[in-house]
Structures are given as C-alpha cells and as structure tokens.
Amino acid sequence: MLPTLRYIRLPALLLTLVVAQRAVAQVAVRGDVIHTMAGPPIRNGVVVIQDGKIIAVGPADTVTIPSGFRVLQAKVVTPGLIDAHSTVGLSGILNQKQDQDQLERSAPIQPELRAIDAYNAHDKLITWVRNFGITTLHTGHAPGELISGQTCIVKTTGNTIEAAVVVETAMIAATLSERARKTEKGKSPGTRGKMMALLRAKFIKAREYKKKLATAKEDKKPARDLALEALVRVLDGELPILITAHRAQDIASALRFAEEFGLRLILDGAAEGYMLTDRIKAAGVPVIVHPPMVRAYGEMKNMTFENAARLHAAGIEIAMQSGYESYVPKTRVVLFEAAQTAANGLTFEQALATITSGAAKILGIDDRVGTLEVGKDGDVALYDGDPFEYTSHCVGVIINGEVVSDEPH
Amino acid sequence: MQRSLIVSVAMLVGGCVTASAQDRPIAFIGARVIPIDGEEIPNGVLVVSGGKITGVGKAGAVQIPAGAERVDVSGKVVMPGLVDTHSHIGGFGGADGSAPIQPDVRIYDSLNVHSSGFRRARAGGLTTLNIMPGSGHLLSGQTVYVKLREARTIDDMFIFDGDGKIMGGIKMANGTNSHRKPPFPGTRGKSAALIRAQYIKAQEYRDKIARAKDDPEKMPDRDLGLEALVEVLEGKRMVHHHTHRHDDIMTVLRLAKEFGFRVVLHHVSEGWKVADEIAKAGVPCSVIMIDSPGGKLEAAELAFETGGILEKAGVLVAYHTDDWITDSRVFFRSAALGARGGLSRAGALASLTLAGAKMLDLEDRIGSLTVGKDADFIILDGDPLSVYAKVLETWIDGKKVFDRSDPEDRLHAVGGFGAGDDLRPYLCCMDHQEDQ
Numbered sequence: 001m002l003p004t005l006r007y008i009r010l011p012a013l014l015l016t017l018v019v020a021q022r023a024v025a026q027v028a029v030r031g032d033v034i035h036t037m038a039g040p041p042i043r044n045g046v047v048v049i050q051d052g053k054i055i056a057v058g059p060a061d062t063v064t065i066p067s068g069f070r071v072l073q074a075k076v077v078t079p080g081l082i083d084a085h086s087t088v089g090l091s092g093i094l095n096q097k098q099d100q101d102q103l104e105r106s107a108p109i110q111p112e113l114r115a116i117d118a119y120n121a122h123d124k125l126i127t128w129v130r131n132f133g134i135t136t137l138h139t140g141h142a143p144g145e146l147i148s149g150q151t152c153i154v155k156t157t158g159n160t161i162e163a164a165v166v167v168e169t170a171m172i173a174a175t176l177s178e179r180a181r182k183t184e185k186g187k188s189p190g191t192r193g194k195m196m197a198l199l200r201a202k203f204i205k206a207r208e209y210k211k212k213l214a215t216a217k218e219d220k221k222p223a224r225d226l227a228l229e230a231l232v233r234v235l236d237g238e239l240p241i242l243i244t245a246h247r248a249q250d251i252a253s254a255l256r257f258a259e260e261f262g263l264r265l266i267l268d269g270a271a272e273g274y275m276l277t278d279r280i281k282a283a284g285v286p287v288i289v290h291p292p293m294v295r296a297y298g299e300m301k302n303m304t305f306e307n308a309a310r311l312h313a314a315g316i317e318i319a320m321q322s323g324y325e326s327y328v329p330k331t332r333v334v335l336f337e338a339a340q341t342a343a344n345g346l347t348f349e350q351a352l353a354t355i356t357s358g359a360a361k362i363l364g365i366d367d368r369v370g371t372l373e374v375g376k377d378g379d380v381a382l383y384d385g386d387p388f389e390y391t392s393h394c395v396g397v398i399i400n401g402e403v404v405s406d407e408p409h
Numbered sequence: 410m411q412r413s414l415i416v417s418v419a420m421l422v423g424g425c426v427t428a429s430a431q432d433r434p435i436a437f438i439g440a441r442v443i444p445i446d447g448e449e450i451p452n453g454v455l456v457v458s459g460g461k462i463t464g465v466g467k468a469g470a471v472q473i474p475a476g477a478e479r480v481d482v483s484g485k486v487v488m489p490g491l492v493d494t495h496s497h498i499g500g501f502g503g504a505d506g507s508a509p510i511q512p513d514v515r516i517y518d519s520l521n522v523h524s525s526g527f528r529r530a531r532a533g534g535l536t537t538l539n540i541m542p543g544s545g546h547l548l549s550g551q552t553v554y555v556k557l558r559e560a561r562t563i564d565d566m567f568i569f570d571g572d573g574k575i576m577g578g579i580k581m582a583n584g585t586n587s588h589r590k591p592p593f594p595g596t597r598g599k600s601a602a603l604i605r606a607q608y609i610k611a612q613e614y615r616d617k618i619a620r621a622k623d624d625p626e627k628m629p630d631r632d633l634g635l636e637a638l639v640e641v642l643e644g645k646r647m648v649h650h651h652t653h654r655h656d657d658i659m660t661v662l663r664l665a666k667e668f669g670f671r672v673v674l675h676h677v678s679e680g681w682k683v684a685d686e687i688a689k690a691g692v693p694c695s696v697i698m699i700d701s702p703g704g705k706l707e708a709a710e711l712a713f714e715t716g717g718i719l720e721k722a723g724v725l726v727a728y729h730t731d732d733w734i735t736d737s738r739v740f741f742r743s744a745a746l747g748a749r750g751g752l753s754r755a756g757a758l759a760s761l762t763l764a765g766a767k768m769l770d771l772e773d774r775i776g777s778l779t780v781g782k783d784a785d786f787i788i789l790d791g792d793p794l795s796v797y798a799k800v801l802e803t804w805i806d807g808k809k810v811f812d813r814s815d816p817e818d819r820l821h822a823v824g825g826f827g828a829g830d831d832l833r834p835y836l837c838c839m840d841h842q843e844d845q
Contacts, residue, residue: 093703128701275826295733296529301829328704328734336700339796340739344823390745390796 025401026050028065029380031077035349037357038371047077049378052401057372072396072406076387078352079372080135080379080399082359083334084288085242085268085321087142088126089119089154093330099123102142102324104149108180108189109202111172111234112226113149115140119161121154125331129322130156131409132335133381133394134355136166138363142324143175143244143268146189146199150230151242153365155379157399166365171242171266172234174199176250176257178299196253203261206231240264246271246290246299255283266362269323270311271303277314286317286362289354291332292340294323308354309345319359320351339388351388384408434458435807436473439483440788442466444778445763455487457784460807465778482788488758489778490536490785490803491740492765494695495649495675495729498526498737499563503542503580504549509593510607512579512641513633514550516542520563523831525821530737531557531811532822534787534800535730537568537766537775544582544651547594547604551637552649553577554769556785558805568771576770578673579641582651583660584707601660608668611638641670647770648672649695653707655682662690673768675729677719678702678711684722693725693768696760698743699735716744716760717751726756727764738822745794757794 027049034045036057046063048056056063065071092099101118104110119139129137140151151170158164182190189195209228213221233239243254246269258265265283267273269290273280280287289308296303304310311318320341322332334355342351353359360370368377381387382396393408435457442453444465454471456464464471473479502519504511520540530538537556542549554576555566568576583600587593594600614635621627640646648670650661658674665672674680676697680687687694696719702711719726728743730736735743744757752760766776775783784807791798800822803811812818820828 093701094706094709095704096706125701125703272826293736293739296736296824296829297733302824302826304824304828306823306825325704328708329700330702330704332700343796343799388796390742391749391794393749 025052025378025403026066026068027070027072027378027398027401027403029077029382029396029398030060030071030073031382032075034077034372035079035352035356036372037079037349037353038373045077047372047380049380049398049401052378054372054374054376054378057374070403072382072398072403074382074395075385076383076392077372078133078381078383078387079356079370080377080381080397081133081335081355082136082138082319082363082365082370083129083134083322083355084138084319084359084363085151085323086129086137086139086331086334087324088129088137088322088331089121089123089139090115091142091324091330092120093124093128095327095330102140102148103144104141105145108146108182108198110145110149110227111147111230113141114169115150115152116161116165116168119152119154119164121158121160121164126156129331129333130397130399131394131405131407132333133383133387133397134334135379135381135397135399136360136365136369138170138321138359140170141173143173143177144179144324145175146180146195147172147174147202149173153363155399157402157404166368167363169230169233169239170363171240172230173268174241174243176243176245176253177247179244192250192253196257199257200260202227203231203235206235207261210235234263235261237262237264240266242266242268242288244268246303248272248275251276252279255279255285258285259283268321271300271307273316274304274307274310277311277316280311281314281316286319287311288319288321288362289341291321291323291334291337292344293332293337305340305344308341308351312346312350317358317362318354319362320354335387335394339390342388348386348388432459434463434474434477435480436464436471436477437480437482437487437788438468438473439481440485440487442778443486443488443758443793445489445759446777446779452483453487455778455786457786457804457807460784462778462780462782462784462786465780484790485801486789486791486793486798487778487786488789488793489762489776490787490805491534491761492537492727492763492769492771492776493530493535493730493732493737493740494539494673494727494765494768495697496530496538496540496732496737497543497734498530498538498732499524499540501543504546509546509587509589509603510548511546511550511634512548512637514542515553515577516540516550516580517553517563517567517575517577520553521831522560522563522566525829525831526732526737527557527560528811528818528821529828530732531803532800532813532818533736533738533740534789534803535737535740536785536787536803536805537769537771539578539649539769541578541580541649544580544586545589546582547587547600548579548581548607550580551577551646552580554771556783556805557803557810558808559810568774578647578649578769579637580649580651581661584651584653584657585705586651597657597660601664604664605667608638608642608664608670611635611642612668615639615642642668644669644671647768649675651675653678653711655679657707658683659686662686662692665690665692676708676731677715678708680724681712681715681718682710684718684724687719688722688724693727693764694719695727695729695765695768696743696747697731697734698728698746713746713750715750716747716756717753720752720756725764725767726752727760727768729765741793741798742796745796748794754794761793
C-alpha cells in the first residue's frame with residue numbers, strides 16, 4: 001500500500017480498532033501451505049479460531065469452517081512470529097531523549113526496574129514489526145548496564161500494557177560486555193574483573209536476604225528491598241537471568257557466574273558463541289542469537305552469519321532476536337534476521353522455529369504461542385510466498401483471533 | 410595475500426609472468442546473463458579480454474575467440490558488479506570540527522586500504538564505490554570513486570577521468586545532522602544561508618579567474634576549497650547531498666537551481682512525498698533502505714515504497730549501503746526490499762548497477778554487461794533478489810578479486826574469528842627476510 005494513503009486511512013483504522021474490540025472475533029485461515037510447527041506442513045490446510053483460541057487445524061477436507069466466520073487466505077501460513085529479544089515499546093521510534101526508556105544510567109545494578117512501567121503500547125514501531133507478522137515480543141530493558149532491569153512479554157496489540165502483556169516479568173536483563181563498562185574516571189565497574197565482583201557481591205547479598213526472609217522471626221524480617229526481591233526470584237529459579245555477552249571470554253564469565261549461583265541462564269547475543277559450543281551445550285544453556293545483520297565491529301567483529309546454524313548443530317536451543325539498536329534502524333525485524341539464518345546453514349523449518357516454536361520454548365510461553373495447535377492463542381501470520389524472501393509480503397496478521405492487518409507489507 | 414604470494418612464487422620460478430597471461434580471453438558459458446541494458450538472457454555467454462567485455466549474448470550467438478579459456482557457469486547468474494553510490498568503509502575521515510563547510514578536504518587522504526570493510530564489500534559483489542565523508546557538516550569534503558581492485562595503497566583503486574584527474578564528487582548535507590554549536594548552524598534557515606554565501610564566494614572566485622585571463626598578476630591566490638567548489642559550479646564535480654525530509658529535499662533542489670550544480674539526492678527518506686517535484690527537477694535519487702523508520706526525527710517517515718514511487722514518477726533510482734549503516738554483504742537486500750515496496754524488477758537490478766554508474770558519471774565504463782565496458786561482473790548461485798543467493802565470484806577489470814571457495818575470502822563473506830581484523834599489508838620481501 002502507498003504511504004500517501006496513510007493520512008486518509010487513519011480514521012478508518014481507528015474505527016476498525018473500535019469495532020474489532022467490540023466484535024467477537026471469529027476467523028478462519030486457509031493456506032496453500034500451513035507450517036504449524038507442531039508437525040509436518042499441511043498442504044491446503046485450514047486453521048479455525050474461535051473466541052481468540054485455535055479450535056481446529058488440519059487439511060481442508062477434514063476441517064469445517066463454521067458459517068459466519070471471516071475467512072482469510074494465503075499461500076503460506078505460519079504461527080504468529082515471536083521476537084525473542086527486543087526493546088520495542090521502550091526504545092521509541094523517534095530516538096529522542098523523551099522516548100528512550102530502555103536504559104537507566106544512574107546505577108549499574110537495578111533489577112527492580114519493571115518493563116511494564118516503561119512499555120509504550122502506542123509506539124509506531126510496534127505496528128511496524130507487527131505488519132511483518134510479529135505477534136509476540138520479549139521486550140524490556142536494554143543491554144548496557146550490569147543489570148539494566150526486567151523484561152516482559154507482550155502481544156503486539158492492545159491499547160495499554162495491561163491489554164498487551166503475556167508475562168509481566170519474564171527475565172532479569174544483565175550485560176557482560178564493554179557496553180556495561182564505565183569509561184569515566186573513578187566510575188565503577190571500569191573493568192571486566194570489577195563487573196564480576198559487583199555482580200557476585202549483589203547475588204551474595206540477595207542470598208543472605210532470602211535466608212533472612214526465611215529464618216528471621218516476624219519482627220526481625222528485613223525491610224523490603226525491591227532489587228533484592230527481584231534477584232531472589234532469580235535465585236529461586238523462578239526467573240531466568242538473560243545475560244548479553246558477545247566475546248568468548250564474556251560468555252565464559254556468564255557460564256561461570258550462573259554455575260556459582262545455580263541460576264537459570266539464557267545467553268543473549270553470543271557473537272562468539274560458535275567458539276564455545278561445547279561449554280554452552282554442557283551447561284544446558286539456550287541462546288537468543290544476535291541479529292545476523294548486526295554491524296560487525298567492536299565486540300561483534302568476529303560475528304558470523306552462520307552462528308545460529310553452528311549453535312543449532314551443536315544441539316543448543318536457539319531463538320532469534322531483533323536486538324537493541326541505538327541509531328538507525330531503530331529496530332530490526334526478526335523475520336528478516338531469521339531469514340539470514342535460513343540462507344546461512346539452517347533449513348527453512350529450523351529457521352522458522354527460531355521465531356516460533358523454539359522461541360516460545362525458551363521464553364516459557366509454549367503453552368500459549370509458537371505453534372498452530374488446538375487450544376493455543378489465535379496468533380497467525382499470512383504470506384504471499386516464502387516468508388523469508390525479501391520480495392514476499394506479509395498479507396495478514398491475526399492476534400488473539402483479531403485480524404490486526406490484512407494489507408500487504 | 411595468498412594470491413600475491415602465489416604470483417611472487419610464480420615470478421621466481423617462471424622468471425617473468427607478463428600481462429599476456431591475464432589477457433587470454435575468458436568465456437563464461439551457460440549462465441543466466443543479466444546485462445541490465447537489455448533483456449535477461451537465460452542461456453548466455455560473457456567474454457572478457459584485456460580487462461574489458463568483448464562479447465555478451467545468447468549462447469551460440471556470441472563468437473568465442475580461439476584459445477579462450479572456457480568456464481562453465483551453467484545454473485548460475487552473471488551480472489555487472491554492483492555500484493555503491495554512498496559508502497563509508499576504509500576508515501572515517503573528512504572534515505573536522507573546525508567549520509561546517511570544508512570543500513578543501515579530500516576523503517582519500519584518510520582511507521586505509523587494508524580495512525576489512527573492503528574485503529566484505531568485494532564479498533557482497535560490489536566493484537565500484539563512492540566513498541564519502543560523513544553528514545555532520547553542511548559540506549564535509551570531496552568524495553572519491555574507487556574500484557575495489559586488490560590494492561596496496563588507495564591509489565591503486567582510483568578511477569581517472571579523461572583529463573587524468575582522480576574522480577569524485579562533493580558531499581553535502583542538510584537537515585539535523587549538521588546542526589551543532591557555532592560555527593555550525595542551529596537551524597535550517599541558517600544552514601541554507603551559510604551554503605549560499607559559500608557558493609556566492611565560489612562564483613566570485615571563478616569570475617576573478619576568468620577575468621584574469623591567465624595573467625598571473627591578476628589571478629586570485631589559490632584556495633583549495635573554492636577550487637573544488639568551482640568544479641562543482643562547472644558541473645565537473647557532482648554534489649552528493651544527504652537529505653531526508655520533504656522540505657529539506659526541496660531546499661536542495663532550490664539551491665541546485667540557483668547555483669546550477671549537478672546533484673544526486675542521497676537517502677531521500679521522504680522522497681515519496683515530493684516524487685513529482687524531484688522528477689520535474691530531473692534529479693536522480695540514491696535511496697537508503699533500512700529495516701524500520703525512525704532512529705532520528707528526519708527518518709521517522711521512511712518507507713519501503715519510496716523507490717517504487719520515485720520510479721513511477723520518472724526519477725532515476727539507485728540504492729546505497731551507507732556502510733556501516735547497512736552491511737555491503739547484503740547490498741542486494743536493499744533493492745529487493747525496494748521491489749517488495751513496488752519497484753520493478755528491472756528497476757531494482759539497475760538500481761544496484763547502471764543507475765549508480767550514471768550518478769557517478771561512469772555509465773560509459775561500468776554498470777552493465779556491454780561490449781567495450783570494463784570487465785566488472787559477479788557470478789551468483791541464485792536469483793539476485795533472493796535471500797538465498799550467494800555471490801560466488803567478483804571480478805574487476807577482468808581479474809578475480811573474490812572467490813567464495815577460497816577459505817580466506819569465505820571468512821570475509823560469512824564472518825568468523827578474524828573477519829573483522831584489518832587485512833595485514835603485503836610488504837614486499839618482509840616475509841622473505843623472516844625466512845632467512
């Protein structure tokens with residue numbers, strides 16, 4: 001569609017939103033090929049969604065579409081796509097001071113910062129990525145401080161965070177990288193050694209806090225500490241710690257740290273992950289791999305387009321991400337990044353899994369999204385060709401059974 | 410490096426390898442040939458000799474010289490090497506922070522030919538670049554057009570015009586990037602005023618020289634900056650103008666008309682809003698393709714549709730990498746996403762080749778597979794607009810400069826440990842001394 005039409009389309013769009021919110025969404029999708037990601041692709045298949053949930057999936061001759069349902073059709077149908085790590089909603093489109101809420105610089109460790117308090121459900125980048133088929137975002141505080149805050153999981157729809165949210169606190173975001181190192185004189189952490197010392201000391205404190213909470217008598221309980229409360233959830237294994245690390249030495253530090261405290265670690269980025277596949281595999285740690293089209297300099301200078309394929313070949317669970325961008329593009333599109341993995345060593349299905357079923361599993365939301373199966377959320381993406389091809393279009397997007405886009409993008 | 414060593418060894422063993430070995434014609438047979446200046450040829454032949462294209466056409470219709478080396482490229486695609494009208498690889502130099510307008514500065518005085526960026530660019534199928542200083546100035550210096558030949562110094566990459574001069578343009582910018590503390594401008598009005606005053610100076614300088622009629626007594630003192638601007642006024646040096654917003658684009662067109670300079674609009678994020686005005690001015694556009702709008706105010710309304718809308722309006726459209734903004738290895742993607750947004754297939758393929766060549770005044774030498782043009786071409790294993798296609802080989806002046814089957818070249822195509830390091834310079838004889 002032509003951008004010039006955007007001006008006149010706006011009132012119509014608002015109207016659609018209002019109507020859609022009121023209407024009970026009942027919709028079915030026909031696909032020449034349906035990649036359910038829960039079994040082999042279905043040729044000439046149908047997905048039926050009632051009251052926001054999938055009620056039937058199968059070949060067209062075995063599934064009846066109830067009368068009165070809106071029917072969409074496309075060449076290729078996939079589950080709604082999942083971006084396993086983004087900062088969209090916090091790092092606003094304009095990149096001006098007032099719309100950048102992804103990184104608080106006042107202290108190196110602030111796990112108490114909740115993503116839900118910072119997510120702007122109206123940022124235009126949410127619609128931008130949704131138009132390419134992305135229906136779920138794991139988003140939140142960006143890499144750049146030792147512990148920058150919490151992340152959340154949202155659907156790319158909804159007027160408020162409350163309407164969008166799937167998981168309020170998904171992970172605690174940490175960074176072991178040059179980006180978390182202070183360059184100003186006298187500021188800490190100024191070295192990699194200091195980074196680890198600060199991190200370990202904070203977790204030892206959290207451990208003591210947890211112990212006191214458990215053992216102290218009611219009148220001796222420690223005062224509430226939001227930061228330590230969040231870290232106790234990590235110590236308890238309730239929340240994973242998401243550590244952004246690119247260089248092999250930083251990845252090794254992350255593994256060492258997680259082992260010391262018995263944490264559920266998810267590695268983020270891992271540009272040099274291909275150098276440590278045996279260690280990562282042995283630790284049973286999944287990796288949310290950096291966007292392959294990330295700029296290859298600084299800590300990323302040894303990155304390879306084949307990182308995802310090499311990690312996957314080693315038996316490591318992987319998902320793809322759009323990552324965080326400080327300039328242009330303000331966000332990448334995870335569909336395009338996964339496409340590069342399909343072009344560089346992964347098969348089509350393996351690459352698609354990194355933004356559907358595999359991503360859902362790593363994020364712990366595979367009971368709701370990531371595959372087209374009965375009982376799961378009605379999140380579907382429709383394409384007029386191979387979704388990974390540059391020249392294909394996303395021609396429809398459905399979230400919770402609601403058609404949020406039916407124009408080619 | 411490996412190849413340099415092999416050549417050295419060959420010279421020692423064989424005594425002397427003359428240029429004639431490289432002059433043996435090579436015929437690439439059986440590929441889908443995309444000449445750009447004509448229809449795609451499903452089963453085509455490309456013949457190169459002496460660094461030039463000497464034959465192109467349907468298999469059987471092109472005479473293959475006796476003694477030519479025959480290379481079977483059936484199942485593959487052959488097309489011209491890519492032309493990138495806007496790149497920043499090779500190190501970052503150009504104007505400094507002392508003033509907003511610095512036409513005296515030449516980018517090629519700051520380039521490091523051993524930068525890994527050059528190797529990545531060859532891996533992406535790029536053969537000719539316009540390397541530019543940045544956009545933090547109203548005018549940040551002279552750009553340089555280079556061919557990505559194997560080089561020991563930047564001089565080996567230069568392209569010379571008919572008068573033997575190093576070819577290049579001049580980089581200008583408007584919008585917000587050049588808004589800084591004084592002496593830089595703080596507003597758009599001031600930006601335009603500063604530039605107009607500078608070009609008026611250049612006009613006066615030009616007129617003084619004309620009036621002096623070669624009389625050394627009457628000639629003004631040499632001024633490096635004004636000399637470059639006079640070249641701009643005379644149409645000998647193209648203005649490459651960073652501009653995003655619709656009103657900034659119109660300002661460029663207004664200034665170009667006032668001073669009569671030739672200009673290529675670069676980035677043109679809101680070009681879709683003023684496509685007819687750009688077409689009417691007859692000004693070509695080199696468009697940036699990035700994954701999402703925003704990141705800065707003036708790119709907030711960037712659209713994938715820009716290329717297609719400009720094409721329909723009758724504007725010559727190219728894309729550029731702006732490397733580091735986008736990676737040269739995925740340059741094809743820019744045009745392919747343009748096609749996704751409505752640009753024709755032919756327009757998309759030309760936007761990476763002939764259109765760019767025209768914007769650099771090089772269309773007589775590069776940009777299409779045409780007899781007589783430089784033998785700059787690439788071999789791909791699939792359709793150029795497909796994400797799955799790989800550049801297998803890149804050739805410049807009839808010499809192979811990238812081969813994906815060579816492990817060292819593959820490292821730069823794919824990435825991996827050491828890919829980001831600068832290429833070690835080949836210093837003649839240093840290795841030999843270590844051996845002794």
